[in-house]
Amino acid sequence: MKFSILVPAYNEEQPISSCLNSLTSLTYGDKEIIVIDDASTDSTVQSVERFLDKGVILARRKKNGGRAAALNSGLQKATGDIIITTDADTVVPADWLQRFKSHFKRQGVIAVGGAYQSHNKDKPLANATSVLDQILNGVFRKSLVPNKLSGVNSAIRRNALLDLGGFNENSWWSEDSELGWKLRRVGTVVYDPNNIVSTQYPDTWSGIWRRKFYWGYAMGLKFREQMPFNIKLWIRPMLFMALFLSLLTFLVTIPYGIRMYFVPGLIFLLLLNLLTLIYVPLGAVVMARNRDRASLKTLPVLAVLPLVREFAYVFGMCLGFCKGRVGSIKPSWKEKTNYKDTEDTEKKILI
The missing domain is CATH 3.90.550.10 (Spore Coat Polysaccharide Biosynthesis Protein SpsA; Chain A)
Incomplete structure (x- = not known):
């Protein structure tokens, strides 16, 4: 062979x-x-x-x-x-x-x-992103992908x-x-x-954002061509949208007392846990298995990173679906010399 x-x-x-x-x-x-x-x-x-x-x-x-x-x-x-x-x-x-x-x-x-x-791995953000991917791809065996x-x-x-x-x-x-x-x-x-x-x-927040934004944008373009019936494609964006709607409902119902805001608040906390806190203990297990000693710097990032990545992904997906076009933004988060051009183009997409 x-x-x-x-x-x-x-x-x-x-x-x-x-x-x-x-x-x-x-x-x-x-x-x-x-x-x-x-x-x-x-x-x-x-x-x-x-x-x-x-x-x-x-x-x-x-x-x-x-x-x-x-x-x-x-x-x-x-x-x-x-x-x-x-x-x-x-x-x-x-x-x-x-x-x-x-x-x-x-x-x-x-x-x-x-x-x-x-x-x-010496970069905390890069290591945290890698650990998160190992959780999704290894611990969960790509069941959500x-x-x-x-x-x-x-x-x-x-x-x-x-x-x-x-x-x-x-x-x-x-x-x-x-x-x-x-x-x-x-x-x-x-x-x-x-x-x-x-x-x-990527070892910067902007690099992490761009990476997920591009993937979401590309998926939005695909959704606009043909809306595939695949539940795995919808789990992550729908989970994030549910998180956003539950938070909005919670804030709107606060003036009406605990009887009104308790349920949306509880739903928000549960969804937030699924997107953030659950990855901290799982990340500790992955890093222990990898004999990674950078846990003190990596674990706190894992509590925030999933939320940032999913927001970038969903935001990119929405833009790609609504008004995206192939070639309208730069193709790689690694091209640091093109970062300014990318930011300028993303602003144009929003207009």
């Missing part, structure tokens, strides 16, 4: 060396590593060229087209039975491919998704991917989710919470 590892890269001159060091060190022999430079304006190409003598294949695009377009360019060059996608700021474990292979031996499996955690695949750690049978037309280049910031939904209709998609890669997480 041959694996083709696709690594789309746009202005990743700093982290891509660590990524390629881990990929070229994989113990599995029958593999090819294809880096697709999406018309970078920095020294990404020069960083990749240092690994060409280790078997890395470099594909260069003349025009920036986004992650899905870059992956399709890599797919055209791939010769493996299994296509694996990851990011240029990600480090993988030595037995990464063996773990994927064990799942594809099962009858009917056409795709396998893995887990991810923060590579920059409607998709088992993630762009940073997924493996897909090449023939199944080609049958679906590759990666949807019009699916802004949600090509992995859309692909996962399509694949579930034709075969078995497996999630392995123990196959974990390390990737860079």
